[in-house]
Amino acid sequence: MDETHGERAREVAAELNELTIGMVRHLLSDRQSMSLTTVAALSRLEQEGPLRLTVLAAAEGIAQPSMTALVQRLEAQDLASRVGHPEDGRVRLVAITDAGRALLAERRRAQSVRVADLLATLPEQDVRALGEAVHTALPLVRRMLRAGESTRPVSGGSAS
Known part of the structure; x- marks a missing residue:
């Protein structure tokens, strides 16, 4: 990794960290114990x-x-x-x-409502821009996370 690429990667990492922490803090502020x-x-x-x-x-x-x-x-x-x-x-x-699945589904629904409420505070143009950015970023982040998981040591699955 050349120096410019490494520097940009660190900047993106810091921005992703800020984004993640901000959203997690907002979503967990009402985490229902x-x-x-x-x-x-x-x-x-x-x-x-x-x-x-x-x-x-x-x-x-x-x-x-x-x-x-x-x-x-x-x-x-x-x-x-x-x-x-x-x-x-x-x-x-x-x-x-099934009760655990239902609880997770309800939590996700409630979190989506909370994020939608946040988005409603932005002008439509900003919501569109954010939507386009997320549409582009999400597949990349998923790929990055999968690559990170494949480099972690595996401690075994559900098989014996």
């Missing part, structure tokens, strides 16, 4: 399917005892459950429940 870690764990279970608790803890970057406590709280709220492994009945996996 659910931590970001809880939402992240439920979202991962929704996207990836049932996982071993150890894999879920590693993927979310938290200690196994902390994830155990979190999963126990999710089970008590009927947002997650433990299920048998399809190939090894001795292994228990953590899965999201």
